[in-house]
Amino acid sequence: MSGKILMLILDGVGDRSVKKLGGKTPLEAAKTPNLDRFAEEGQNGLMDTIAPGIRPGSDTGHLALLGYDPYEVYRGRGPFEAAGIGMELDPEDVAFRCNFATLEQGKIIDRRAGRIKERTEELARAIQTIDLDVDFEFEKAVEHRAVLVLKGEGLGGMVSDIDPHDVGTEFHQAEPLEDSAENKKTAKILNDFMKKSIDVLSDHSVNRDRKEKGELPANIILPRGGGKVPNLDNIEYKHGLISGAISGIPLVQGVCSLAGMNVLEVKEATGGLDTDPKAVIDATVEALKKYDFMLVNIKGCDLSGHDGLSEEKIDFIEKIDSSLDRLNEIEETYVAITGDHSTPVTIKDHSGDPLPLTIWGEDVRTDDVDKFNERACSKGAINRIKGGDLLNILKDLADRTEKFGA
């Protein structure tokens, strides 16, 4: 009988030797009885999400884990952000992440408009009245963030950012990153959009109110990270799996959504350190009754890694560990526990260091590893695989693969 599959992705969990931890990694320093039990009962190894030494993004990393070749399908972050906030996308659309920002005397003085949180919906409605040479959609996202989708044919996805990624400087003009009529068209429309965003926002009542309260106005939209919507083979067609996903991050939700997975709403998966892993695991156990395959991303470790906080990372790892009891309830399921990339506290960014990987389930060939961490797993029976092979391995264990040949 075919088994089910769970990929539990601890975002940014991998790390390096940390001096102040006596040379241990946060995973090694943390007390993780549940994770260690999975390691002891399962088979273990290292995983390069994309390839050795390649730093995955959250988008490209999850693409690889779902069996897509990110070098082939990835065309920028914008479309995943758009899908992540639930926008409907067509294959020829071009999507951009945007910030509400503050422009003063021709210079960007705050890329987040004083971290504006409220009434961005009103500003978005004003933006939606802009008249462009193509159809477009514009939606606010969390806080100062928004998404722009240019629709229609003949648009290129390779244009530079208007966002200068710096303050005290002028905004940039979008330029084609590769010379083509399509990219030129997109750049022209994007520059037009940005100018018109200034027109409709500068004297908007929301901004008048903000100025009165001494807050920075959100008087320009800065698009960045543009890209065409990738044409991903639906995961049900590609892998024969009815699939669900849980994540607190729109970018990961967007990847899963564009892959054709059902993105489940779990409000306790916040994408922050206040995530409640227990609630996420509860939702996962329930979802596995319905879905063949669940991808569950728990953010948290990644944030501590970016901030360089090893103790905080240890605490969050232990918080995750203590939430895993209920996984004992699941039956006939092959579980992979790993990350999407390392986020070493010494680097404060994603890194290409390989990740620990445990595969657990009935009849797997176990090994001598009894701890879930980078060093222990490196001695396991899996040795070292690529992230792009993980779903194939799990499908094979769950007896869900077709023989290639006779």
Next chain:
Amino acid sequence: MSGKILMLILDGVGDRSVKKLGGKTPLEAAKTPNLDRFAEEGQNGLMDTIAPGIRPGSDTGHLALLGYDPYEVYRGRGPFEAAGIGMELDPEDVAFRCNFATLEQGKIIDRRAGRIKERTEELARAIQTIDLDVDFEFEKAVEHRAVLVLKGEGLGGMVSDIDPHDVGTEFHQAEPLEDSAENKKTAKILNDFMKKSIDVLSDHSVNRDRKEKGELPANIILPRGGGKVPNLDNIEYKHGLISGAISGIPLVQGVCSLAGMNVLEVKEATGGLDTDPKAVIDATVEALKKYDFMLVNIKGCDLSGHDGLSEEKIDFIEKIDSSLDRLNEIEETYVAITGDHSTPVTIKDHSGDPLPLTIWGEDVRTDDVDKFNERACSKGAINRIKGGDLLNILKDLADRTEKFGA
């Protein structure tokens, strides 16, 4: 001086943890002093024949072991079966496996014509008189099996089976699997062939005699598994090796034959559990005096795996092991012992679980492994490789590779 190369392929030898064996695999449970000695004296690792998690067929698996990319060259099983029974094939030919079957009132009531064994040569001669729009060859194979080869240009290889793979149902009409004039042509000819097979067989004296004896008549030919003959670079040209092969399975013989290897007749390699491994090893030792490279496939474990019989699998592994004494005699030879795929008794089918691999020969870098099995080999010096790399590794050890670059 260049060494010789032996690939000893224990068909389907890999397995998973088996509960009734106390969590051991059949290889772990078996007493294998000879295999263990090779492991102890050699270097060890795991091998994914095609790629992690991919379930190889016997044909695609052996293609990979011979250094061909099965994703590139594999175009169906038919041509290998044809080559396996010694038919001469040209590159544009399209070959099909066929069954002699029984048709009654428009329905297939037995796909094997009562497991017909005798006088199929007479039936084949009748089939050979059929008049088609292209040249063709038709040869009986073992028991109820036969092979059809359509010859000439403009034929496609992608057509559906006429064999319904079920009884009590009508036979199918061949249809193009991809829309092309070539596939349409093949489908039309195949449907014509099948109808005419009924014409020449229904009142054939062999079938009249069978009916009189109360046996099912072989009154229709059911083709399946069609494919164009792949254009494999000859292994002598590709690898610079004068090569021989021993196998009891026509499919594997066919792969080796189309690769340009000399397929040696060893009647004790039966393809069944009655194979005499000692005779196979004797023939191998003799053949290595003549050939640079021998691929030797011993079936048996695979059959027990398909039947889910762990004790039988253990017994056959021990039977192979006890036959390996004479391998001590060979000199200046690098020996790889592995499988073409796992066939876990818990799955009763091929699986993508990686295989144990031992490489033995003069001056190889040994390791601490002293048992030939899945778990022990996973700790070896080879780590985890792909099957497509194995022959290159062996050639390199045998000092038979050219430097790439300067």
